[in-house]
Amino acid sequence: xxxxxxxxxxxxxxxxxxxxxxxxxxxxxxxxxxxxxxxxxxxxxxxxxxxxxxxxxxxxxxxxxxxxxxxxxxxxxxxxxxxxxxxxxxxxxxxxxxxxxxxxxxxxxxxxxxxxxxxxxxxxxxxxxxxxxxxxxxxxxxxxxxxxxxxxxxxxxxxxxxxxxxxxxxxxxxxxxxxxxxxxxxxxxxxxxxxxxxxxxxxxxxxxxxxxxxxxxxxxxxxxxxxxxxxxxxxxxxxxxxxxxxxxxxxxxxxxxxxxxxxxxxx
Amino acid sequence: xxxxxxxxxxxxxxxxxxxxxxxxxxxxxxxxxxxxxxxxxxxxxxxxxxxxxxxxxxxxxxxxxxxxxxxxxxxxxxxxxxxxxxxxxxxxxxxxxxxxxxxxxxxxxxxxxxxxxxxxxxxxxxxxxxxxxxxxxxxxxxxxxxxxxxxxxxxxxxxxxxxxxxxxxxxxxxxxxxxxxxxxxxxxxxxxxxxxxxxxxxxxxxxxxxxxxxxxxxxxxxxxxxxxxxxxxxxxxxxxxxxxxxxxxxxxxxxxxxxxxxxxxxxxxxxxxxxxxxxxxxxxxxxxxxxxxxxxxxxxxxxxxxxxxxxxxxxxxxxxxxxxxxxxxxxxxxxxxxxxxxxxxxxxxxxxxxxxxxxxxxxxxxxxxxxxxxxxxxxxxxxxxxxxxxxxxxxxxxxxxxxxxxxxxxxxxxxxxxxxxxxxxxxxxxxxxxxxxxx
Numbered sequence: 001x002x003x004x005x006x007x008x009x010x011x012x013x014x015x016x017x018x019x020x021x022x023x024x025x026x027x028x029x030x031x032x033x034x035x036x037x038x039x040x041x042x043x044x045x046x047x048x049x050x051x052x053x054x055x056x057x058x059x060x061x062x063x064x065x066x067x068x069x070x071x072x073x074x075x076x077x078x079x080x081x082x083x084x085x086x087x088x089x090x091x092x093x094x095x096x097x098x099x100x101x102x103x104x105x106x107x108x109x110x111x112x113x114x115x116x117x118x119x120x121x122x123x124x125x126x127x128x129x130x131x132x133x134x135x136x137x138x139x140x141x142x143x144x145x146x147x148x149x150x151x152x153x154x155x156x157x158x159x160x161x162x163x164x165x166x167x168x169x170x171x172x173x174x175x176x177x178x179x180x181x182x183x184x185x186x187x188x189x190x191x192x193x194x195x196x197x198x199x200x201x202x203x204x205x206x207x208x209x210x211x212x213x214x215x216x217x218x219x220x221x222x223x224x225x226x227x228x229x230x231x232x233x234x235x236x237x238x239x240x241x242x243x244x245x246x247x248x249x250x251x252x253x254x255x256x257x258x259x260x261x262x263x264x265x266x267x
Numbered sequence: 268x269x270x271x272x273x274x275x276x277x278x279x280x281x282x283x284x285x286x287x288x289x290x291x292x293x294x295x296x297x298x299x300x301x302x303x304x305x306x307x308x309x310x311x312x313x314x315x316x317x318x319x320x321x322x323x324x325x326x327x328x329x330x331x332x333x334x335x336x337x338x339x340x341x342x343x344x345x346x347x348x349x350x351x352x353x354x355x356x357x358x359x360x361x362x363x364x365x366x367x368x369x370x371x372x373x374x375x376x377x378x379x380x381x382x383x384x385x386x387x388x389x390x391x392x393x394x395x396x397x398x399x400x401x402x403x404x405x406x407x408x409x410x411x412x413x414x415x416x417x418x419x420x421x422x423x424x425x426x427x428x429x430x431x432x433x434x435x436x437x438x439x440x441x442x443x444x445x446x447x448x449x450x451x452x453x454x455x456x457x458x459x460x461x462x463x464x465x466x467x468x469x470x471x472x473x474x475x476x477x478x479x480x481x482x483x484x485x486x487x488x489x490x491x492x493x494x495x496x497x498x499x500x501x502x503x504x505x506x507x508x509x510x511x512x513x514x515x516x517x518x519x520x521x522x523x524x525x526x527x528x529x530x531x532x533x534x535x536x537x538x539x540x541x542x543x544x545x546x547x548x549x550x551x552x553x554x555x556x557x558x559x560x561x562x563x564x565x566x567x568x569x570x571x572x573x574x575x576x577x578x579x580x581x582x583x584x585x586x587x588x589x590x591x592x593x594x595x596x597x598x599x600x601x602x603x604x605x606x607x608x609x610x611x612x613x614x615x616x617x618x619x620x621x622x623x624x625x626x627x628x629x630x631x632x633x634x635x636x637x638x639x640x641x642x643x644x645x646x647x648x649x650x651x652x653x654x655x656x657x658x659x660x661x662x663x664x665x666x667x668x669x670x671x672x673x674x675x676x677x678x679x680x681x682x683x684x685x686x687x688x689x690x691x692x693x694x695x696x697x698x699x700x701x702x703x704x705x706x
Contacts, residue, residue: 071595073519099598106596110589112608122607123597176597 016043019214020065020102020184025079027060027069034060037079038240040233042184047206047215049229049246051222053261056235058218062186065216066102067095083184100127103182107189109169111161111176116153119161119172120144123180139179146212147175148205167198174205178213185209187217191224203228222262226250234258325685329678335467335480336430337419338393338456342372342401344412349405357409365398365405369420376461377452388449392456394421394480419463421480424672426453430464433671444671470679474645475656475664479672482665484680489647490560490640490655491629491687497564497651498571498628503621505568506575507610510617513576514583515605534573541570542637550638557639561651566634571624578620582613615699622695626688632659658684 020042027035035057042048050058060069067088069075081088088098100123111119120140124130130139140157144150149171153164161172170190177185187206191199206215206228219225225232226246233243234255242255253259260266283289346353349364373389374380380389397420404418405411421427425444428434434443436450445453456462474486517523545566549555555562586609594604635641640660648655656664658680665677 066596068592068596071591071601096598096600099596104596106589106592108589110587110593112590112593113612122594126597126599126603173593176593180598 016046018042019044019084020216021082022061022064023080023082025061025064025077025081027057027064028076028078029072030074034238035064036238040240040243042214042216043231044214045210045212046231047210047217047229049225049232050216050218050235051220051225051232051261052235052241053266054220055237057238058233058235059188061235061240062188062216062218065184065186066099066104068104070095096127100180101182102184102186103177103180105170105173105177105185105187105190108193109166109173111164111169111172113160113162115158116144116161116164116172117157119176120179123176127180129180143175143179144172146178146209147171148201148208149175165198167194167201170194170198170202171205174202174209178209182213184214184216187215189218189220192220199224222250234261236261325678325681328675329680329682331431331433332470332672332675332679333467334431334464335469336422336427337463337465338422338426339417339419339461339463340369340372340376340393341415341417342368343415344368344405345371346413349412357406360402360405362402363398365401366395367398369393369397369401376456385448388446389452391423391445391449392426392453394423394478396476396478396481397421399481419465421469422462424479424670425449427480428671429453430462431675433675470676474647475643475661476645479668479670479676482673482676484658484661484683486644486647487656487658487661487680488683490563490644491657493560493648493651493655494563494567494657495625495629497561498567499621499625501565501568502572502575502624506572506621507579507617509572510576510579510583511605511610514580515609516601530573530576534577537633538570538631539633539637541566542634544569545634546637556652556654558642558644558654558656559652560648560655560657562638563635563640563655563657564651566638567628567631570631570634571628574624574627575617575621578623579613579617582616582620583609585616586612611702614702618698618702619695622691622698626691629687629691630659630684632663635660636663658687 018041022038022040025035025038026033038057038061040048050062052058063069064077064081065088069077077089083098083101086093088102103123112122114122117136117140120143121130121136124136124139130136141150141154144153149168152168153172161169164172170193174185174190191202194202203224206217209215217225217228229246231244232246232249234241234249234253234257236257242249242253242258244254249258250262253262345368348367349360351361352359370386370390370393373393374386377389380386400420401418422430425434426449429436429443429445429450434445436443436445440447453462469481470483472485473481473483476482513523513527545562549562549565550557590608590612591604594608595601599607635657640655640657641664642654642656643664644654644656662677662680662684665673665680
């Protein structure tokens with residue numbers, strides 16, 4: 001009960017409807033508890049940044065949002081995560097459908113070792129979103145345009161995606177995630193392997209994508225969190241310490257652990 | 268122009284890393300490195316010289332087997348001798364009579380020979396189964412019956428070896444299979460131009476025989492091919508399926524650990540044990556025929572299964588987990604992630620492992636002896652259930668034979684087996700290059 005009040009989500013100043021919400025989410029790796037009851041809401045068309053020192057559970061939490069933790073044998077999730085009011089851990093829910101609705105971009109760019117074109121159409125093909133060649137062509141063009149990659153690769157769509165630069169590869173991964181028209185996009189430190197220019201590119205992109213998607217992003221870079229997000233959640237040692245408007249968190253944190261982290265005293 | 272002040276030269280400080288002891292340590296280290304490099308070079312030189320010795324011995328012994336001494340004879344195909352009933356039907360011919368025709372042609376070459384023992388010596392110039400070659404010619408062209416034709420027929424093993432130098436003609440008479448009289452006859456044949464050394468096509472078109480001049484590898488090669496087909500058909504799908512399940516799907520617990528340890532142990536089990544297993548299970552329990560490529564293939568399939576599983580698991584493990592995550596994150600099921608991405612990326616490694624396993628199986632002899640594949644089979648197998656031999660077993664059988672001609676045949680057969688292996692390894696490299704993709 002204590003943690004419930006402590007982690008009580010701060011009502012944001014925006015009036016967007018809630019897209020996803022986590023209620024008392026606890027994650028265990030074997031006997032070890034990695035998250036001690038997290039309560040947070042993701043609002044539609046909003047970027048939620050998750051910050052905190054290494055090992056604080058922010059990536060773990062992100063991966064519970066599309067059940068990527070299912071692939072880890074010893075991992076167990078308790079509590080409720082709702083997507084449009086529906087519990088995603090409901091055994092009747094199809095995880096394939098869930099991952100079509102909640103897409104993910106990983107820390108390290110991981111395009112498939114296939115052509116750029118095939119990378120983008122993999123998801124739509126998998127979920128049967130298109131059947132004809134012209135439909136696939138259209139998906140490839142719009143997805144790559146949304147990821148800001150179209151102009152750079154339109155003449156070499158059939159070259160391997162692994163031949164692109166790191167930043168281009170990451171944008172290809174974003175295009176791949178966008179191609180299935182998900183409702184939520186999860187990003188796990190998408191810029192940590194990229195140089196500053198590629199990072200700036202992706203940050204701009206995140207801001208544009210917010211128009212159509214709900215985005216949750218884990219980042220180590222506090223400036224990045226401040227730049228791209230509307231709300232920020234601070235994790236520490238498996239606790240969600242504080243969540244609120246990004247401006248509020250960075251200028252006037254309520255918890256002294258948040259204060260310590262953002263002023264660089266630890267982390 | 269400003270003078271740059273020389274740094275103050277103080278007495279060189281004695282450092283731990285510049286003193287005499289340090290120099291000594293450095294020298295010792297360089298010496299150790301040179302020594303190690305020398306050992307490495309010695310090891311390579313040793314290995315290479317062994318290989319050169321092996322290959323040169325085989326080539327020296329074996330190349331002569333690819334050539335055969337033949338003697339030209341004018342043979343009269345007497346219809347009365349080969350077809351006593353006068354049926355005119357090749358199926359009714361007296362097959363034994365062809366040798367008689369050959370002997371008659373020989374006597375005509377040496378009209379001075381009359382005695383029974385002398386006649387026997389004359390017959391010793393030509394292979395005792397030269398009639399078989401004559402029969403094959405007549406089967407192809409029955410119209411030759413009744414004519415006198417000039418044919419090249421294989422010389423006897425003794426003559427063959429004298430010509431090739433396998434037996435020294437200067438040896439005392441009693442120590443060689445060919446006596447002085449026979450040598451004299453042979454020399455007169457040679458002066459008449461009736462002796463030649465021809466490419467030994469028999470070696471590639473015939474199967475095993477008790478006569479080295481008639482023995483060939485075709486049966487064993489076809490048997491090896493059929494056996495390998497069965498081995499591949501059994502071990503590749505089962506091995507890859509087992510590896511994929513164990514690596515990608517099986518829960519990691521005590522039970523799967525025990526299975527893993529057992530697979531690794533199976534890879535080290537002596538091959539003859541697999542032969543015993545095949546004998547007990549396939550022959551005695553299931554009642555399959557002995558010496559059959561099917562059974563040989565099954566046994567060898569079991570033998571290479573652990574190799575394929577281990578290699579495939581290693582290849583699957585080497586696929587970066589980020590590819591799996593990417594596929595799962597796109598909403599692929601676990602099976603789809605494996606089939607669309609992981610397995611294709613692991614394919615080069617799986618191919619390599621499979622072909623190493625198959626190369627191992629091609630050279631296996633012991634387990635095949637247990638299921639009777641050392642049988643004396645004189646024809647190529649025409650089905651998976653027919654009696655058959657395989658290359659390594661054929662080599663084993665020939666190495667055991669007393670006739671001088673089988674020595675060179677053994678070496679030649681080993682050369683053919685090595686060529687088989689080089690071909691397979693070449694295919695492995697080609698396939699790996701073809702399927703290799705970078706990420």
